[in-house]
Amino acid sequence: MFALNFNKEWRMNKAILKSFFTILIIIFLTNTTFYILLKSFDFAFNTGNILKAIWAILAGLSSMLGMILNIALMYFLLSKDLGKNKVHYSIFTPQSLLSWYLPKLVFLIIIQGLFALIDLGYNFFIFDIANSLSGGAADFDWKLIIIDYFTTTFNIGFFALFTLCMALYYSFRNKGLSWLLIVISLIIYFAASNGYTFYQQFQMVLNNAIFEAVPTLLINYGIKNITGLIFIVIAMYLFDQKIEY
Amino acid sequence: MIEIRHLTQTFGNKKALDDVNLKLEKGGIIGLIGPNGSGKSTIIRSVMGILKPTAGEVFVDGKKVTRTISKRIAYMADINELYLPTVKDNIDYFTNIYKDYDKNMVMEIINSLQIDLNMDAKGLSKGQTIIIRFALTVARDVDYYIFDEPLSGLDPVFRDSFINRLTNYRKNNPHKTIIITSHMLKEIQGLLDEVIAIYFAKILAHDKKENILRETDDLETWFKEQYVKAGITF
Numbered sequence: 001m002f003a004l005n006f007n008k009e010w011r012m013n014k015a016i017l018k019s020f021f022t023i024l025i026i027i028f029l030t031n032t033t034f035y036i037l038l039k040s041f042d043f044a045f046n047t048g049n050i051l052k053a054i055w056a057i058l059a060g061l062s063s064m065l066g067m068i069l070n071i072a073l074m075y076f077l078l079s080k081d082l083g084k085n086k087v088h089y090s091i092f093t094p095q096s097l098l099s100w101y102l103p104k105l106v107f108l109i110i111i112q113g114l115f116a117l118i119d120l121g122y123n124f125f126i127f128d129i130a131n132s133l134s135g136g137a138a139d140f141d142w143k144l145i146i147i148d149y150f151t152t153t154f155n156i157g158f159f160a161l162f163t164l165c166m167a168l169y170y171s172f173r174n175k176g177l178s179w180l181l182i183v184i185s186l187i188i189y190f191a192a193s194n195g196y197t198f199y200q201q202f203q204m205v206l207n208n209a210i211f212e213a214v215p216t217l218l219i220n221y222g223i224k225n226i227t228g229l230i231f232i233v234i235a236m237y238l239f240d241q242k243i244e245y
Numbered sequence: 246m247i248e249i250r251h252l253t254q255t256f257g258n259k260k261a262l263d264d265v266n267l268k269l270e271k272g273g274i275i276g277l278i279g280p281n282g283s284g285k286s287t288i289i290r291s292v293m294g295i296l297k298p299t300a301g302e303v304f305v306d307g308k309k310v311t312r313t314i315s316k317r318i319a320y321m322a323d324i325n326e327l328y329l330p331t332v333k334d335n336i337d338y339f340t341n342i343y344k345d346y347d348k349n350m351v352m353e354i355i356n357s358l359q360i361d362l363n364m365d366a367k368g369l370s371k372g373q374t375i376i377i378r379f380a381l382t383v384a385r386d387v388d389y390y391i392f393d394e395p396l397s398g399l400d401p402v403f404r405d406s407f408i409n410r411l412t413n414y415r416k417n418n419p420h421k422t423i424i425i426t427s428h429m430l431k432e433i434q435g436l437l438d439e440v441i442a443i444y445f446a447k448i449l450a451h452d453k454k455e456n457i458l459r460e461t462d463d464l465e466t467w468f469k470e471q472y473v474k475a476g477i478t479f
Contacts, residue, residue: 094315094342
């Protein structure tokens, strides 16, 4: 059943996934081109800086694009199954909800992972160029970068929030109640996912506390994903109980 | 047997079904007839476990329905569920969800339409869509088949095609129970064995067609008589 749903997700979203892969290849080639240019040619100081600035802007834009495209992908993966006219056959079949859910997560993780890899690649290229200019003095925190890569790739929090919002929307005849619960879910998710950061800010200002980067990443990841898992359980319960369409 | 006990469905302040009681024995074609918005689809969705009753219960062969009832009832909804890109994608997907499909039968019916299976499902005509969905419904090996408003919006050619196909299917499978909802009484009259008349949330009458036609000329006349008996005026 998983394979069946995986195939279905691919068939339904083939066009968008192909265009995402094309965008990823273009971004990768752009980064590689800048890297090879800056590494291979001895540009004048100003020209080199201008190239690096343009590259930094492009990398920033591609990172932002990655976030936007991830959100778009989440929307397409869910809305194609949960639109008003689709909810019946996507949910009310004997297939398990988990087998319905997992292929969507797999596609999301692949795309998130590739965009995170692009970011990681950019950071490495920049480090390598800086290192060759400074004669090996640049510091590249591999541990932090890799943890950041994995926590970005395997983050299901926002996708879970999306699913819960759709489940809430289709679970109540009273749409006012649906929207109220959606707003409450959004507040809970953003409070949970930013709560630790706010706590750190207060501690830093009030007590001059210092926080390590790795535990901060891991704690934020844990909070987002535990909240996400709870949301997924609630969403699956709602799908299983009653959907109004 | 499908048994509905004191079923009430409310949507906000509106009662879509009001204390509905029905017993549908196995075998034959049962017509659930009534005007648009009378509650036919709400009854069907309640039987399919899609709508949880506000009050009352629905049983199929003695078991209370849940959403997994679709394992035992083949259901052609009043919405187009062919939402995957090509015709073939849809056939593959649905015939793999349920283990009871006769895939040869599906293909036999669909091949009669002479369409390219790789064509975009959105490019199908309404009639072609209905026949494909008909194939995906009747090719399942279950005891119950439900068709919710299959004739709605069909042109006369495909309407006749659908009715002929269902008539033939019934001839070859006399022990199966088929429920069909429609407001097109003249068109489905020949198909039915049993008729349930519903009018705005309530069951007006429920009888065998042979009994009905002993007293009146056709279903439409009988249906109007039920209005009058219930004190409904226009």
